Amino acid sequence: MPVTGSLICFRAPLARPAESPKAAWTFVALPRDASAKLPSRAPVSVAGMLNGVAFRATLQPDGQGSHWLKVGRKLREQAGAAPGDAVALEFAPVAEEPEPTVPSDLRKALASAAPKTRAAWTDITPLARRDWVQWVTSAKLAETRARRVAAACDMLAKGKRRPCCFDRSGMYGKGLKGPTPKTSA
Numbered sequence: 001m002p003v004t005g006s007l008i009c010f011r012a013p014l015a016r017p018a019e020s021p022k023a024a025w026t027f028v029a030l031p032r033d034a035s036a037k038l039p040s041r042a043p044v045s046v047a048g049m050l051n052g053v054a055f056r057a058t059l060q061p062d063g064q065g066s067h068w069l070k071v072g073r074k075l076r077e078q079a080g081a082a083p084g085d086a087v088a089l090e091f092a093p094v095a096e097e098p099e100p101t102v103p104s105d106l107r108k109a110l111a112s113a114a115p116k117t118r119a120a121w122t123d124i125t126p127l128a129r130r131d132w133v134q135w136v137t138s139a140k141l142a143e144t145r146a147r148r149v150a151a152a153c154d155m156l157a158k159g160k161r162r163p164c165c166f167d168r169s170g171m172y173g174k175g176l177k178g179p180t181p182k183t184s185a
Contacts, residue, residue: 011086012029012087014027014028014071024072024073025071027071027178028087029066030068030069035059035065035066042061043060046093047091049089051087051088062178066178068179083182096126106132116157120161132152132162135152
């Protein structure tokens with residue numbers, strides 16, 4: 001996939017999330033200077049290498065002005081890395097954002113929505129669709145999520161291209177944060 005911008009390179013520790021210490025996935029918190037080279041404080045899709053192994057992923061904002069990278073078990077094993085190891089990362093933002101995975105409740109609502117709603121969804125960019133998905137999935141309660149699904153369809157039908165007042169970086173609402181590294185006992 002074509003990339004845009006300069007290559008960002010650094011070494012950082014691979015950590016297990018304290019919130020899910022038995023999780024198969026690990027993560028790397030980007031150093032602030034590396035994150036500052038990205039085009040946005042919001043989610044940014046990148047392509048690059050982790051310990052020489054190619055990957056594509058979307059870096060997530062940590063709500064503190066930086067980003068973090070989720071490293072799945074398969075990539076971690078291919079890279080020959082274990083939690084606690086320092087890994088070498090080099091990547092650049094992709095030229096085109098990939099399509100987001102649309103959760104089933106939103107997908108069903110869009111499928112049964114008015115043609116104007118479906119046309120608006122198709123017309124917006126993958127990045128805008130990702131914002132709608134993130135807004136819906138960030139709801140903590142099932143009732144809130146259901147209201148957001150309905151509101152998304154209504155707003156799209158009225159021509160809104162992005163959810164209102166949604167802070168993609170987590171910097172202002174503090175509702176978004178990255179995982180916390182598990183410390184040794």
